[in-house]
Amino acid sequence: MALAERPTTVAHLAAGPVEYRLERRAAATVVVLHGGHMRAGLALDEEVFAEAGLTVLAPSRPGYGRTPISTGTSVPGFADVTAALCRHLGISKVAAVVGISAGGPTAVALAARHRDLVERLILQCAAGPLPWPDRRTRVAAGLMFSPRTERTTWGAMRALLRRSPDVGLRFLLGGMSTLRPRRVLADLRPEHRALLVSLLGQMRSGAGFRNDLRPTGDATADVDQPTLVIATRRDGAVPFTHAQSLAATIRRAEVVESQADSHFVEFGTDWPAITEAIRIFLAADAGDIINPSSHNQPL
Template identity: 60%
Template structure:
């Protein structure tokens, strides 16, 4: 049995909404009246999930749109983070969602989450950022050049086919290769410290990733800070910014910048060994803080 199947990480069924802004692929897992909207970063789409258990445990419904270029959402839907934030708000209206308990930005999905909180404060009650790209240029030149070769639309299927084969037939090598650019610690130590359950969850996740046209779009859009500072200062809702100093993919300076610019932000420093904070030993404690954050009364800021 594959790692993905053993850990329930088979692709989740998704739907497509035809909106004025364009087509949006999404997944809506209904659990309760409160809804959380999650924007994932690079190589993830609505059919995959990462760290959503914390919201399920809080009894929240989870809406996950595939960002432009990922899954079945074309790059033409939303010309910017703000444009896709507007499309996501329209998707909420399409689905009858009149209040979002929190919008969550993961990694490269951070700017879209910030934009949605800034532009749609009547809809969004809170903002949660996890290892998120902040109001700084991202990524560095070396990473950008390498990614443009490996994850360009005409090469990404070959790159990911090799990765998928590697994690299946040489999992240790695959984990070291994939985690190398996600941690500032010696990657062999990081892999050696993984709990067996987390190791298998990671292998299952990596075996499903694809970039589509989304990652090269992200690189182009996020290479310049643009209006992200302007968006962040307009966020009137409370925010949690969660990140680790050991993150090599999105450096901790992004979290500090976000916490400094967002008017009502709390910075939580994860002790995780890599960009993947959900696999840190302190994630249960961070989950408790997220639950408390979601349970707080209606925001008084405006």
């Protein structure tokens, strides 16, 4: 299963250029803010929105793809850029903004700062208001993804995947799961292995990932929209405590706990149930969604 890069466009806004992919379907729009090492042309975890007939707008965050680091460099800054991009495209209402992994803080800021635009918030394995990542990961990432080493790092990873895919995948999964990488890899379906290899063959970090590691402010208390928090306790990249923190501080948050073995919850056996929960959440009238009972239960 290969992941094909999709066409993108660059909008020239007052804050600077921003790369985006717009796939128009129905009137309702979902904004997807992907995680680290991703850009607008790489569509991952979007099938649920396409199947629901929703328009998808996916911008490249600062430092990724053709969005320079100077365009809305900070989390609130790029939240405002994303709102401006919506206006530029004639989008006056967003059914949901989706924040995946390192894209979570920007999704939270967009919901908090632009309540008239955003109706719902979906956070998938998203970094929350807790410190992230840990010091060891921050130092290692700073070395591996600096302007001088980023290209070499990805070149070495792709060479390893060509020579020994299982070794390369175990190396990746070592930082993505709390379980032993060999076990996680053994439980992956063949099509998921192929998708991971294809994804890793196209990822780049640019200046974006180092920018993601900068401390961000906490806007969770200002989010009033219904929020779906999706996470797994076996996530080695963004600990489950982030989901707990998000649920504790966002007033109308509901947690859906995945049983996936790693940060890649789309590879979990319960992913069909997760996507069904997303469909139900999107189909409900935002004004009718009250504080879910799971919000007040221990996680």
